[in-house]
Amino acid sequence: MKAILIDDERSALTYLERLLEADGRLTVMGKYTSAQAGLDHLAVERADIVFIDIGMPEMNGLEAAEWIQQLDSHIHIVFVTAYSEYAIEAFELQALDYLLKPVHARRLSKTLDRIAATLADPRSSSLGVAAEQSPKVRCFQKLEILEDGQEAVGAKPFKWRTLKSQELFSFLLHHEGEWVSKEQLLDALWPEYHLDKAVVHLHTSIYQIRKALKERMQDTKLEYNLDRYRLNRNGWITDVELFERGISEWAASGSGGTPRIESLLALYRGNYLEEYDYPWAYAKREKLRSMYLACASELARDELRSGRTRQSVQRLLSLQQREPYSDDICGLLLTAYAQLGDYTAAQKHYESFVRILEDELGIEPQQVTHQLYVQLKTQTLPA
Template sequence: MLKVMIVEDELPILGLMERVIQENKHLSIIGGYTNPAEALDHFLSKKPDVVFLDIEMPKMNGLDLAEKMLKVNENIQIVFTTAYQQYALDAFKVHAVDYLLKPITPEAINRITNRLIKTHNLLMGKPENADENERVSIYCFGTFEVRTTSGSVIKWPTKKTEELLAYFLMNSNQTISKWKLVDLFWSDMDESRAIHNLHNTIYLLKKALKENGILILIEKLNDGYLLKKDQEVFFDVEELRNYAQKYLEVTIENVKESERIFSLYKGILFGVKDSFWCLNFREELLGHYTRLTRNLVTYYIKIRSIHQAEQKLMKYLIIYPLHEEMNLILLKLYATYYDDFNRLQKHYNQYEKLLNEELDVSTPLEAQQVLRKYIQK
């Protein structure tokens, strides 16, 4: 996975770029900056593989910033973003990999990603067709998909096969009774037929895993089944769980890892692939993600990187726009640290409208008080 830094002086565009780039499984954002000087200060410590640079920025434009970064790391890959095509020639004079015209789209990012990976592999002395993370990957946040070492998404023989695998993964290293599986997935059938369907689905699942070279085993133990996976298999849920057990707060030592884990959460567990049995898991993982967001915001406020704190809150609210605590923290951020009534009023109005339309309720009292106190001040 390539480490990406973004420099864009307009905050809304920066937020949009971060959301678009995060959709690509081969790219991981390690920093987003509206201030070119701040980006340059963090360049050496962050050690990005790729930098997306806006060309038109005040004080230091993207071309100047690229030249300074190349002096620090001549192997850095630069991708310029611009609203004006006439900058293309200037972009290539500083050895840019490519330039993208705004607005940046997922298609544009996907188009250049293969080239970025190939160039990175060559610079690192890897074979041209080697991916940096040649391993099986399992993604459950915002979707459910299993990707082979080549990056292709596995198509399952039946929906039940896919759902059964998802259930096993959420209960990894636990023996699950066949009777529990029958009750969960075939409760509308008589016992003999349900058992037959279970055996057949297990068979199809094992066959699909083996054919696609997936290092996941499903062992039969007495009257139950146990899923075991190779340690080299990437599993986003496991990454978040392990992080939550290891860290209670965000510090300068673990902020990079905290950002990586934060970027993995791209939406509700399994997305639209809804199952009643996953409700408790959704609550568990939402709790981890909420705590991580809160800790990141606290950390960035502490080091006075207020725009980073704002970005974390905005990303969270894209997924959970009605979350009361995060909306309140963002309102307080605008009132206290930005001292910006326009931002405060705009977000308050959006929140108020959403609550009215979705839940037919009024804005929480604490949120009303934040706005009222600012107006009185």
């Protein structure tokens, strides 16, 4: 097992390293006196466990733990602290354990026993894969709470008490575990109300969410601290996060692995929270839509390059239903029809595209699309 140690006191780092070396079950890959230096290490080299002091300047251990889990949710965190009152918050951040200073060899050994048991447990080691395969909540098209990756248990789907409690849950989920101030919530969800009335609506919705979580999602907590709220999700993932993570990894790997990316594209059932008119969701909706179109279009291009033209046509026709005004998709379809030698289909498609743009948007196709069509049309003329 690999570990890194983070503590702003060099003497504490050295002491803990010696205890770990004496135990012999961990390999210390790095020692850092700042949280940022530890995060830089984890960005390029994986570790199984991070031992981190809570009371550090600039970025404390609790804040650093949030960043560590964003980098890799499979990393186990062990807090080292002189203050036992941090223990509760430590476990809320999914710490595997915490050690009180000064650390004693016997107490450290118990912590390492717990770590070894957790890593050896097949249910623990497969948690990340299961989470990726089975999102707990779906946000594409509409908000849905699932059970074990399936539709909500029971004949009736889960329903929120009020539309505002649903929107508040969605808004907190949208912020991915970050603390959100009361003022931000009031401005986003109840901007038309007087402050006193807006606060009443907020507290009512908070109560309804907590009640709903208790009934359906007991692994999730709605936390409050210093006039701020956040969802502590205890490790589960949404379809949106799975989609974003998978697309980013696919792009970084050189856009290979078509079967895997097909499963990721299948998550995109519709635009982000498409069924609700949430102004705060517009920017992310557009970002995710652009990711989907770019990825699906690249797959279509790859199919054209590799001779899988009919497969490319089917993909592009499906994309066109989502994006009927896209010149890029129109151009790819024209190219695909040309590869098949079906210039009649190409002409019909282009003429239909022109009519849609003129009738619904009052515009013409881009010049590059028109030039491509003229070029293809020229190829059909007799010599």
